[in-house]
Amino acid sequence: MKIALVQVASPDAETREDRIDRVEKILRSINGAELIVLPELWSAGYFHFDDYAALAETLDGPTVSMCSRVAAELGVHLHLGSIIEAGEGGQLSNTSILLGPDGSVVHTYRKIHVFGYKSKEAELLTAGTSLPVAALPFGATAGITCYDLRFPGLWMELSTRGAEIVIVPAAWPAARREHWRLLSTARALEHQIFVVACNAAGTQEGVELGGHSRVVDPAGKVIAEADAGESVLMVDIDPAQVSTVRNEFPVINDRLASYQTLTV
Numbered sequence: 001m002k003i004a005l006v007q008v009a010s011p012d013a014e015t016r017e018d019r020i021d022r023v024e025k026i027l028r029s030i031n032g033a034e035l036i037v038l039p040e041l042w043s044a045g046y047f048h049f050d051d052y053a054a055l056a057e058t059l060d061g062p063t064v065s066m067c068s069r070v071a072a073e074l075g076v077h078l079h080l081g082s083i084i085e086a087g088e089g090g091q092l093s094n095t096s097i098l099l100g101p102d103g104s105v106v107h108t109y110r111k112i113h114v115f116g117y118k119s120k121e122a123e124l125l126t127a128g129t130s131l132p133v134a135a136l137p138f139g140a141t142a143g144i145t146c147y148d149l150r151f152p153g154l155w156m157e158l159s160t161r162g163a164e165i166v167i168v169p170a171a172w173p174a175a176r177r178e179h180w181r182l183l184s185t186a187r188a189l190e191h192q193i194f195v196v197a198c199n200a201a202g203t204q205e206g207v208e209l210g211g212h213s214r215v216v217d218p219a220g221k222v223i224a225e226a227d228a229g230e231s232v233l234m235v236d237i238d239p240a241q242v243s244t245v246r247n248e249f250p251v252i253n254d255r256l257a258s259y260q261t262l263t264v
């Protein structure tokens with residue numbers, strides 16, 4: 001199964017409409033991928049906090065519409081990263097969406113851990129409250145977002161719910177790139193799953209993004225990693241490797257359902 005990680009920048013001087021047009025051309029240049037992944041809030045720009053309200057959109061807005069059209073025309077699953085979703089009552093969410101090969105929405109996730117460190121996301125956006133796992137042709141697939149990478153309890157629940165491939169769109173700064181690399185590898189290894197982590201590139205509002213999008217296999221091997229700049233990283237995975245690795249080294253079978261029952 002071929003996956004394309006589209007690591008793009010969101011320059012301050014570029015409008016959302018121009019960026020959507022530019023990314024559409026990149027998407028249409030990709031051949032042979034069954035799954036395409038984009039970074040967190042790429043069309044608005046994660047660090048463009050002052051524009052969040054103005055660039056909030058619904059599921060029939062410009063970003064989803066373009067991605068849905070491309071997914072259907074290419075016949076691919078397309079994880080569009082995430083958008084600033086305009087919800088009911090004026091609530092805004094960091095909403096990631098996976099589109100099927102007919103362009104329809106097959107998975108939606110609203111970021112649970114909204115980020116507040118040198119970031120206005122936690123102030124401006126409402127945290128999600130659900131953690132869906134979708135049964136797809138290439139395996140049980142979930143999507144979480146960027147900062148969610150840091151929370152082991154969330155990953156334990158993803159594993160308990162049967163996730164085999166976890167897609168992680170991100171806008172992760174270069175200042176903490178080594179955390180990005182360590183955590184994405186650790187999550188794949190500890191849960192014997194694929195982690196498909198697509199980060200942003202470039203600079204936004206003076207913050208350098210870390211790039212280094214990567215795919216880690218269920219044995220914790222980094223099977224592909226981009227550099228820091230804009231790129232399309234093509235990776236071939238075998239979804240059956242999840243069961244192969246788990247049969248060879250059944251560590252998950254030894255995991256306690258809860259550790260809270262242990263005496264002190």
Ligand SMILES: NC(=O)CCC(=O)C(=O)O
Nearest residue numbers: 115146147171172173176
């Ligand atoms: N967009 C984000 O959630 C940034 C997370 C981050 O920079 C970190 O966890 O470090």
